[in-house]
Amino acid sequence: MRHSPKGVTIHPDFDALVSATAGRLITKLIDVQSRRGEATVVLTGGSAGEAVLASVAAAPARTAVDWKRVNFWWGDERFVAPDSPDRNALAAQKAFLLPLGADQDRVHEVPSTAEAATVEEAAEIYAAELERAAQSEVLADGFTEADPRLPRFDVLLLGVGPDAHVASLFPEMAGIRTTGQTTVAVRNSPKPPPERVSLTLEAINSAEEVWLTVAGEDKAGAVGLALAGAGPVQVPAAGPRGQQKTRWLIDQAAASQLPDRLLEAGDHES
Template sequence: MRHSPNGVSIHPDVSALTTATAARLITKLVDVQSRRGVATVVLTGGTVGIAMLDAVATAPARGAVDWSRVNFWWGDERFLPADSPDRNAVQADAALLSQLPVDPDRVHPVPAADEVASVEEAAAAYALALADAAAAEELAPGFEQVDPRLPRFDVLLLGVGPDAHVASLFPEMAGVRTVGETVVAVHNAPKPPPERVSLTMEAINTAEEVWLTVAGEDKAGAVGLALAGAGLVQVPAAGPRGRRKTRWLIDQSAASQLSDRLLDPEGDGPDTED
């Protein structure tokens, strides 16, 4: 498999970024549903990620998607009680899922700290849920399976931290180095809470499209390093690669350290091909 250059789309501010990304996601889901009936999106948390979900929920075109036929997973989660407002799933429910006619059976949160005994158990349970979904898809017509351990991810959303972490894969830590697994338990994360569950980079890179949404001057260094080709152990944001497309959707502040050769004014870039 070869990877083409990333598509970079720059927006004037975070509001424009989240509105445009929401419209793009709606369009993508409609396209996938027109081809296969069911679409799958992997959600992210963070200020920009949740603001984008809020923009989807209020977008005039939201009705074009059959939300009852969208599967929802998470790229990472904080190991906290199920009702904690700091959980990505709780924030996503408030911003998007509770606002739309989704099928609860298609919403797959990571097990919470009051549901399982340890973060390792949560990671194992999530890996099993992913594998079960993959097994069910294998029997469905029209699905091309990428990895027998994982369902097909049509769009996988990621944020980027100032330290260049993505999901809960932090620089130089064990999670970003993990291979041979789809889900990893994270301990001693450098930002609270210290325990988390995350998809591995290996799992992230099975997605058809990976979209990294980033805003703010404090992220500019991470964006610049990632797009300049830094090593993923030191700069995890350099690691995500969609199988067909890797989109960087950023605001002007986050783009302040990019060189002109990395910019794609149309934001579409060439596809990543198998």
């Protein structure tokens, strides 16, 4: 199997993409735990993201991971009530975290409307929790992250919208331009609900590995632009870069507008 410099892996359909990504995530967590004892993953919402989590929870290999020693964060969250079906964390708890018996003390949810008065306050609380976790790592094992405001992210999962947004960083909006912060409050999201909290691109790019999991022909234009070298302000999906690896895990439909040179270079899995 050839490996593309851009880390593109093309799967024949949605189901194959979800199953393979779930397997990759389990393997990654096993590897990290074997080296360090615990691991950290940043979760995403969306149809593909939620399907991957459900697939992990159903996979026989899941038992090889010590789920009580995995730390969970979110790349973004809708600022809604804690029981709202729009909340990414609620879906993840039901499909993934509760069935696997995750340690809830290691599950770091973005504050909901029950815990913060405004979306700005929620973003500030989340940023403070990230910084506390980073300082705890320093005290526990002497690990010093390049950004002392952020804990170590072993793998960060992202979806991509048809407009090329990632997390809740939308084209040409303030969030994708934000620097010097780890989180950002979004008040006028073009996709409902309008109020959200997101990691900034700086925070996303602190992760050891960033995986963008994308399915569907409606995402093909966004994937094509991002991999063709567009700027992240116009095409936020072009911005994420893992410190060690950036993986594009896509299905054949999402790959339909890739240039021939990337189609030829990318991995094709069946």
